[in-house]
Amino acid sequence: MTDTAGTSETADRAEPGAGAEASAAVDAVAAFIELDGVEKVFDVRKKTGFLKRERRRVRAVDGLSFTVSRGEMVGYIGPNGAGKSTTIKMLTGILTPSGGRLRVAGIDPSRERTRLAHRIGVVFGQRTTLWWDLPLIDSYRLMHRMYRIPDARYRENLDRCVELLQLRDLLDVPVRQLSLGQRMRGDIAAALLHDPEVLYLDEPTIGLDVVSKAKVRGFLRDLNAERGTTVLLTTHDLQDIEQLCSRVMVIDHGRLMYDGPLAGLHEAGESERTLVVDLERELPPIEAPEPARVVRVEGPRQWLAFPASASAAGLVARIAAEYPLVDLSVREPDIESVIAKMYAERAGA
Amino acid sequence: MGTGSGRLYAAVAAGGFRRYATYRAATAAGVFTNTVFGLILVYTYLALWDERPQLGGYDQAQAVTFVWLGQALLAALAIGGGGFEDELMERIRTGDVAVDLYRPADLQLWWLAADVGRALFQLLGRGVVPFVFGSLFFPVALPREVSVWAAFLVTLLLAMLVGFALRYLVALSAFWLLDGTGVTQMAWLAGLFCSGMLLPLNVFPGVLGEVVRALPWSSLLQAPADVLLGEADPLGTFAFQASWAVALLALGRLVQSAATRRVVVQGG
Numbered sequence: 001m002t003d004t005a006g007t008s009e010t011a012d013r014a015e016p017g018a019g020a021e022a023s024a025a026v027d028a029v030a031a032f033i034e035l036d037g038v039e040k041v042f043d044v045r046k047k048t049g050f051l052k053r054e055r056r057r058v059r060a061v062d063g064l065s066f067t068v069s070r071g072e073m074v075g076y077i078g079p080n081g082a083g084k085s086t087t088i089k090m091l092t093g094i095l096t097p098s099g100g101r102l103r104v105a106g107i108d109p110s111r112e113r114t115r116l117a118h119r120i121g122v123v124f125g126q127r128t129t130l131w132w133d134l135p136l137i138d139s140y141r142l143m144h145r146m147y148r149i150p151d152a153r154y155r156e157n158l159d160r161c162v163e164l165l166q167l168r169d170l171l172d173v174p175v176r177q178l179s180l181g182q183r184m185r186g187d188i189a190a191a192l193l194h195d196p197e198v199l200y201l202d203e204p205t206i207g208l209d210v211v212s213k214a215k216v217r218g219f220l221r222d223l224n225a226e227r228g229t230t231v232l233l234t235t236h237d238l239q240d241i242e243q244l245c246s247r248v249m250v251i252d253h254g255r256l257m258y259d260g261p262l263a264g265l266h267e268a269g270e271s272e273r274t275l276v277v278d279l280e281r282e283l284p285p286i287e288a289p290e291p292a293r294v295v296r297v298e299g300p301r302q303w304l305a306f307p308a309s310a311s312a313a314g315l316v317a318r319i320a321a322e323y324p325l326v327d328l329s330v331r332e333p334d335i336e337s338v339i340a341k342m343y344a345e346r347a348g349a
Numbered sequence: 350m351g352t353g354s355g356r357l358y359a360a361v362a363a364g365g366f367r368r369y370a371t372y373r374a375a376t377a378a379g380v381f382t383n384t385v386f387g388l389i390l391v392y393t394y395l396a397l398w399d400e401r402p403q404l405g406g407y408d409q410a411q412a413v414t415f416v417w418l419g420q421a422l423l424a425a426l427a428i429g430g431g432g433f434e435d436e437l438m439e440r441i442r443t444g445d446v447a448v449d450l451y452r453p454a455d456l457q458l459w460w461l462a463a464d465v466g467r468a469l470f471q472l473l474g475r476g477v478v479p480f481v482f483g484s485l486f487f488p489v490a491l492p493r494e495v496s497v498w499a500a501f502l503v504t505l506l507l508a509m510l511v512g513f514a515l516r517y518l519v520a521l522s523a524f525w526l527l528d529g530t531g532v533t534q535m536a537w538l539a540g541l542f543c544s545g546m547l548l549p550l551n552v553f554p555g556v557l558g559e560v561v562r563a564l565p566w567s568s569l570l571q572a573p574a575d576v577l578l579g580e581a582d583p584l585g586t587f588a589f590q591a592s593w594a595v596a597l598l599a600l601g602r603l604v605q606s607a608a609t610r611r612v613v614v615q616g617g
Contacts, residue, residue, distance in 0.1 A: 001511040092451040096610065117453035129452075142364060146356040146454055212542070325456045 002300060030200065031067035031103075032230050033091065038064045038100035039252075040086050060086040062254035063100070070197070071228040073220075075241035075262070078251040079339060082233045087251070088200050091232070092122055105197060118147060121196030123187050125203035130175040136186050137171040140193060147194035161189035165218050181212030188216065192223070198230040199223070205237055217243050238262075238332050252339060261311060271333040271341060275304040275312060280324035289318060302328075309331055357454060358462035365433075365466025369474070370474075376474045377450050379424055383479040387420040391487060405552035406483075410490035411578050412549070417483030419546050421476035425468045426512040426569050428540040431515075434520040438533070441523040450609060457517060457601055464513045472505075479531040490578060497576070500583035504573040507590035511568040514597030515540075521601070524608040544569040565593040574590060 040061040045053045061083045068074050080085050089095040090102060093109030093116055101107060107116045109175050130139040144154045162168055166186040170178060178186060184204060186259050192198060199221070205213045221244055223229050233245060241262055248265055250258040258265055265271075266304075277286070278301050285294040285302065292306035306315060312330050319325060369376070394416055398409045405416065437460060440446040449456055483489065492498060513589055519536045523529040541547055543566035550562050550571045561567065570589040575581035 089447060094447055094450045094609075113451070114453045117451060120451075122448075122451055124448060127443075127448050129448050131364055131368070133371055134364060138364060138367070142357075142360050145353075145360045146452060148353045 028176055031071075032070040032105060033068040033232065034101070034103040035067070035087075036065050038090065038092060038102050039098045040083070040095060054126065059254050061090070061097075064254065064256055065100075066249060066256060066259060068230060068232060070230055071224070072233040072247065072340060073224045073245050074233065075245035075248040076234045076251065076265075077236070077238075077241065077315075078257075079247060083250045083254040084251060085202060086254075088122075088202055088232070088234060090121065091200060093117070095234060118194065119174040121191035121194070121199040123191045123199070123204055125184065125206045128175070128183060128187055129190050130186055132176050135172045135174055136167065136178070137185075137191055139175065140171075140332040143190055143193045144182050149194050153195070153315075157193045157195065158189075162194055164222065165189050166215070181208045181215075184212070184216065185219075188219065192229075195227075198232065200232050200234075202234045203236065204233070205235065205240055207293065213228070213237075213239075223279070238338070242332075250339060250342070255344065256320045256326055257339070265338060265342075271308045271338040272305045273308045273312065273333055274331040275306060275315060275319075275332065276329045277302050277304065277319060277323075277325060280326055280328040283323065286319060286323060288315065354454075354458075358458055358561045360460035361459055362466035362469075365463035366470045367466075369467050369470040374381040379471075379475045380478045383420040383423060383475060384482055385422075387417055387479050387483055390416045390419070391483070405549050407549065407551070408576070410488045411580075413483070413487045414491065414578060415545075415549050415574050417480050417487070417489065419570055420483070420578065421480040421510070422474070422570055422573070424475040424547065425472040426508055426544075427464075427468070427516060428512070428544050428546055430537045431542075432516050433460050433467065433573065434516040434533070437517075437520040438523040438529045440528055441520070442529075447472055454495055456609075457598070457605055460517065460520075461510075461513050464516075465509055468512075492577065492579060497579065497583075500587075501573055501577045504576045504583070504586055504590060507587065507594055508569050510594040511565055511590055511597060513596060514601055515532070516567060517601040518597065518604060521604045521608050539565055540569070541569065545571040545574070549574070551575075565597060568593050 010100055038061055039059065042058045042060055044056045045233075063071050064083070064087065076084055076087070086095065090097050091104055091109060093111075093113030095109040104116060105119050108118075109116050121349060130136065131142070133169065143149070144151075149157070162171065165188060167182075167185060167189060170182055170186065174185060175186065188201075188204065198285075204220075205216055217240065220231060220233075222242075224231055231244075233240060235241060246261060248258070248260070248262050250257060250265065274295075275292070280300065282300050285297055286304065288294060288304055288306075291310075293303050294302055295305045296303040304315070306312070391413055394412045395409065396494075398404055398412050402408070404412070424431065427434075437446070440449065449459065449604070452459075484491065492501075516536065519529070519532055522532045526532065542560055543564050544566065550558065550567055552558075553561055562571065572581070572586050572590055576583050576586050
């Protein structure tokens with residue numbers, strides 16, 4: 001049975017030794033990650049007096065439905081406490097949904113957590129899977145055993161990650177001595193040694209400097225392009241999404257608020273970027289071309305708001321030509337403000 | 350459980366061993382502490398056995414041996430704390446345990462392997478020196494038969510299992526309590542007293558003695574000591590320790606599945 005199913009598959013996928021995997025994948029091709037009315041309810045006990053406890057039900061995830069196809073790279077965003085991490089934990093099988101249907105690669109995560117674990121990779125940005133006291137390479141050797149990676153495959157994947165994530169000089173360094181950016185790259189490599197079909201990334205660039213962020217993003221982009229790894233990315237950094245994801249899902253209060261391209265999100269939220277300019281001296285507000293406008297003046301420094309969908313280049317050129325410009329910077333809208341605007345829109349409509 | 354998982358847990362144990370081996374200054378300080386504690390206890394015991402020879406059925410040399418054995422095992426069996434449990438409790442409190450849970454590995458076996466690795470290091474790194482020191486400078490009662498030493502090693506292995514199983518339960522309490530300081534301290538006190546670390550359990554008379562000797566903690570120090578000193582039948586001791594190990598490990602599994610099913614993993 002595996003053979004017949006495998007032949008038609010291997011013809012166009014050209015992935016050797018995919019036998020049983022491929023046959024399972026046939027069903028999952030359309031929707032690799034599938035959520036249908038998924039709920040997660042927590043009972044929270046609150047102290048209301050001496051010995052008195054009040055039980056409160058919290059719906060962390062409330063009727064969530066979406067699908068992600070194989071090879072997609074999707075941004076999953078929302079404010080703190082929106083239910084992002086709860087979703088990720090249900091997708092790994094750590095948490096069991098209170099209701100609804102959830103499948104990853106055709107597997108019910110909480111029922112077959114261990115079987116699923118071999119096919120997924122997880123990076124929690126604020127946590128580490130690496131062995132704190134031991135050299136980085138020791139954690140990788142452990143992954144080799146844990147995921148039963150064939151020796152040749154392990155060496156090949158390790159070499160590739162070491163090369164692309166620039167880990168060569170770090171392999172013999174104890175993890176506790178790594179910088180945050182180095183550790184994050186180390187963690188990403190650890191999540192990929194077993195060739196996961198899907199990678200969940202929970203805040204992979206949190207706390208990283210610009211250079212480290214660029215390295216991580218570049219690596220993820222290549223991974224998705226070359227290996228077709230499906231990526232679900234949770235972040236607070238809109239630039240992560242802008243540079244990596246063609247599709248973004250916004251969740252708040254456990255519900256899906258938006259699902260579509262990032263540009264559409266900006267439209268839906270009418271989000272604005274801010275151009276901060278430092279002039280040589282104190283001047284009256286800059287007369288900027290529509291729709292940009294000055295929102296704040298403080299001595300020689302002025303703040304201009306303009307639509308996130310518009311390019312900053314024209315605006316910058318115009319100001320540079322007409323005003324004594326010393327310095328400038330562009331601030332991206334943060335997710336909270338985009339979502340806040342989205343709410344305002346809906347309330348107004 | 351195939352050879353694959355056997356190799357995984359062997360790797361985890363090896364990692365547990367090496368993690369502790371990296372902290373050499375801490376090991377040296379531990380050896381010093383155990384030796385000093387041993388000296389204090391030995392002189393106390395010598396005074397006690399001078400007054401009451403054959404107390405608890407031990408002669409003076411046996412009592413002295415008991416002290417140095419206790420110091421050799423204190424760190425290895427984490428009787429006074431200091432095993433994996435502090436780390437696991439911290440991981441539960443901060444939510445890092447989520448990382449342990451999504452792995453294709455069993456939580457209990459994982460930590461058991463890590464703790465056995467740690468125990469083996471501390472047995473060699475912190476246990477051998479005080480024991481040899483005690484044997485050189487004090488009259489001790491050590492067996493000559495290889496078979497007794499072999500039986501003693503088996504009791505040590507079983508003691509590691511029981512010790513782990515007890516501390517695993519302590520650690521899992523963090524899923525419900527979040528702050529496990531109280532439980533840790535109670536476990537620490539129970540460990541020191543009920544294992545025989547303060548006084549050999551055969552010294553305690555009547556019902557108290559009977560109860561303390563039947564509790565799981567007596568598997569940690571009293572049981573290996575009695576086998577080494579030729580005071581207990583090895584097979585009966587194995588059975589006693591193994592029963593506690595199986596019961597407590599099974600209870601640990603039960604609590605583990607309750608914990609992971611019903612309790613929120615911390616940290617959003």
